Amino acid sequence: GAGVSQSPSNKVTEKGKDVELRCDPISGHTALYWYRQSLGQGLEFLIYFQGNSAPDKSGLPSDRFSAERTGGSVSTLTIQRTQQEDSAVYLCASSGVGGLENEQFFGPGTRLTVL
Amino acid sequence: EDKVVQSPLSLVVHEGDTVTLNCSYEVTNFRSLLWYKQEKKAPTFLFMLTSSGIEKKSGRLSSILDKKELSSILNITATQTGDSAIYLCAVGKLTQGGSEKLVFGKGTKLTVNP
Numbered sequence: 001g002a003g004v005s006q007s008p009s010n011k012v013t014e015k016g017k018d019v020e021l022r023c024d025p026i027s028g029h030t031a032l033y034w035y036r037q038s039l040g041q042g043l044e045f046l047i048y049f050q051g052n053s054a055p056d057k058s059g060l061p062s063d064r065f066s067a068e069r070t071g072g073s074v075s076t077l078t079i080q081r082t083q084q085e086d087s088a089v090y091l092c093a094s095s096g097v098g099g100l101e102n103e104q105f106f107g108p109g110t111r112l113t114v115l
Numbered sequence: 116e117d118k119v120v121q122s123p124l125s126l127v128v129h130e131g132d133t134v135t136l137n138c139s140y141e142v143t144n145f146r147s148l149l150w151y152k153q154e155k156k157a158p159t160f161l162f163m164l165t166s167s168g169i170e171k172k173s174g175r176l177s178s179i180l181d182k183k184e185l186s187s188i189l190n191i192t193a194t195q196t197g198d199s200a201i202y203l204c205a206v207g208k209l210t211q212g213g214s215e216k217l218v219f220g221k222g223t224k225l226t227v228n229p
Contacts, residue, residue, distance in 0.1 A: 035217075035219075042119070042203065042219035042221040043158070045218065056210060089156055106158050
């Protein structure tokens with residue numbers, strides 16, 4: 001079946017503009033995660049959605065970052081007033097149910113470049 | 116602050132060599148340790164370890180967790196050029212809110228030359 005998909009694959013934007021990144025998880029997966037990978041760094045957890053529960057936003061680096069998950073499926077990560085340090089690859093992952101016992105399947109990522 | 120440290124940061128070997136990658140962690144509310152292989156952009160899952168001292172194997176790859184030493188190793192025997200990738204170690208933890216999340220290390224970049 002189809003895996004996790006993300007769009008766009010690449011996004012170049014100017015400093016100060018807003019961007020929206022999209023994630024389509026595997027159909028039926030209830031858990032969805034967003035991560036960020038900056039150059040030379042490991043993956044950094046951003047936010048976690050599990051079913052209808054309130055999301056765990058503890059990893060969001062600032063209030064310019066927000067995320068939604070509509071209808072328990074598609075998720076969008078929004079970055080307002082982008083800064084150059086926001087440049088990174090943004091990865092989305094989903095798993096069948098929440099909990100680390102369940103393998104997270106990663107999407108191909110969106111490479112964001114802020115000029 | 117939670118920390119996952121991998122070593123070495125990069126490694127260059129020849130085909131056929133055996134390599135050992137290291138991961139150490141200081142993470143509160145530890146639940147599990149996971150290894151991923153990252154080629155291009157998306158990481159792919161290799162192993163999940165929860166119990167100390169029990170080796171997990173998949174072909175030429177194997178991994179073991181030592182909870183006393185707060186560390187894990189990933190071994191690759193008879194390396195092939197296709198093993199060239201970044202190997203990520205991640206520790207799963209329980210957050211204060213009751214959810215679970217992963218804390219990743221920076222990865223080890225492995226290059227296998229023919």
